[in-house]
Amino acid sequence: MGFISKILHSNRRGKIEHGSIHKPVHNAVSFGYEDAKELALVFQGEKSGYSYGRQVNPTVSALQEKITLMEGGHASVAFGSGMAAIGSTIFSILQSGDHLVSSSFLFGNTNSLFQSFAAQGIEVSFVDATSASNVLNALQENTKLVFVETIANPRTQISDLEAIGEICDAHGLIYFVDNTLTTPYLYKPKTAGANLVINSLTKYIGGHANALGGCVTVMDNFDWSLSTRIHESYKKGIVVDWVVQQIKKKGLRDFGASLSPEAAQNISVGSDTLALRMDRISENAIELANFLAGHKMIKEVYYPGLPSHPQYDRAIKLFRAPSGIFSIEISEEIDCFDFINKLDLVICASNLGDTRTLCIPVAHSIYHEMGPERRRQMGIANSLVRFSTGIEEVEDLKSDLAQALS
Numbered sequence: 001m002g003f004i005s006k007i008l009h010s011n012r013r014g015k016i017e018h019g020s021i022h023k024p025v026h027n028a029v030s031f032g033y034e035d036a037k038e039l040a041l042v043f044q045g046e047k048s049g050y051s052y053g054r055q056v057n058p059t060v061s062a063l064q065e066k067i068t069l070m071e072g073g074h075a076s077v078a079f080g081s082g083m084a085a086i087g088s089t090i091f092s093i094l095q096s097g098d099h100l101v102s103s104s105f106l107f108g109n110t111n112s113l114f115q116s117f118a119a120q121g122i123e124v125s126f127v128d129a130t131s132a133s134n135v136l137n138a139l140q141e142n143t144k145l146v147f148v149e150t151i152a153n154p155r156t157q158i159s160d161l162e163a164i165g166e167i168c169d170a171h172g173l174i175y176f177v178d179n180t181l182t183t184p185y186l187y188k189p190k191t192a193g194a195n196l197v198i199n200s201l202t203k204y205i206g207g208h209a210n211a212l213g214g215c216v217t218v219m220d221n222f223d224w225s226l227s228t229r230i231h232e233s234y235k236k237g238i239v240v241d242w243v244v245q246q247i248k249k250k251g252l253r254d255f256g257a258s259l260s261p262e263a264a265q266n267i268s269v270g271s272d273t274l275a276l277r278m279d280r281i282s283e284n285a286i287e288l289a290n291f292l293a294g295h296k297m298i299k300e301v302y303y304p305g306l307p308s309h310p311q312y313d314r315a316i317k318l319f320r321a322p323s324g325i326f327s328i329e330i331s332e333e334i335d336c337f338d339f340i341n342k343l344d345l346v347i348c349a350s351n352l353g354d355t356r357t358l359c360i361p362v363a364h365s366i367y368h369e370m371g372p373e374r375r376r377q378m379g380i381a382n383s384l385v386r387f388s389t390g391i392e393e394v395e396d397l398k399s400d401l402a403q404a405l406s
């Protein structure tokens with residue numbers, strides 16, 4: 001079956017209560033058992049079942065299964081946000097004294113999180129991951145994990161995904177890929193050898209900016225018996241399940257950043273149209289990026305769908321479409337705030353992956369905390385404005401941009 005048919009019917013085929021088409025919202029936090037021994041077996045991981053709402057819930061489970069299917073993975077663990085998924089997962093599988101190599105082109109909060117890891121004794125090296133040789137050169141004896149975004153937020157650099165996958169495989173390193181900007185419809189990081197894939201469900205997968213969520217999908221392509229970090233009591237059944245348990249217990253249960261059942265259902269319903277939205281969003285982005293690239297008031301347009309983008313060939317080879325994020329640098333003659341304030345249809349807001357087109361002055365908002373030096377290293381100019389295209393009629397968006405620039 002194709003991506004859309006498979007996703008649309010996945011939960012229903014899993015026999016939802018009363019033939020309901022959507023998995024219902026199960027609000028219960030606790031789950032009662034007739035037989036106390038059965039509850040004990042669920043706690044001990046000997047029997048599947050629900051123990052407590054912080055750890056899992058039937059509505060959340062249904063969403064996890066859907067994301068696993070989308071990514072072609074083994075199992076998924078959902079969290080209350082994308083950041084919770086990244087942070088809790090890494091905390092659950094690395095320890096003080098370990099080293100991780102990360103792309104230096106990252107979403108700002110992930111960058112900030114990694115600085116906090118460093119303060120807790122997990123060493124971090126930031127490298128330009130558009131070239132795999134930089135990752136190779138940064139490896140140390142204690143390196144355990146490599147983290148990259150497929151398309152980096154906000155400057156749209158594309159990591160050398162396949163070559164980094166080969167390096168991780170050759171050195172026994174965990175390859176952790178953030179697929180948020182591409183989504184499993186446009187790209188499956190597993191094809192490049194990713195072992196763990198994170199998606200912020202808040203963005204394209206949920207797609208309507210009405211629920212926060214995040215998810216880590218575990219692939220069945222890493223020998224977790226080599227990891228000394230897995231707790232003895234989780235070493236049951238097939239080896240890949242050990243790490244699923246580790247993330248569920250040490251990550252989700254102990255940090256407690258759980259996804260609410262209401263949010264899970266909103267995201268699940270939103271994800272039904274992921275493929276349609278990504279096609280339309282990418283078409284709109286291509287058209288708008290081309291329009292802006294030819295405008296005299298625009299200095300630069302960063303978009304993987306433009307042949308001028310340094311990783312254009314990689315984007316064409318790997319992704320079904322170039323997705324909906326592009327950033328522009330405006331001519332010095334224009335104040336970026338004036339330009340944004342003149343927009344009427346495009347909304348100035350902090351988010352991406354919505355059905356509505358959004359924009360944000362990056363250096364002054366989401367990258368403000370980083371300071372000028374780190375922004376310079378990451379190629380974030382003061383006039384950089386990030387756009388996340390929505391599904392509006394593209395002519396309306398073009399007219400809005402044109403009138404604002406004029």
Ligand code: PLP
Nearest residue numbers: 081082083107153180200202213
């Ligand atoms: N990863 C990327 C690439 C993002 O752009 C974001 C948010 O913008 C996140 C992770 C974090 O997601 P959330 O806002 O759901 O915590």
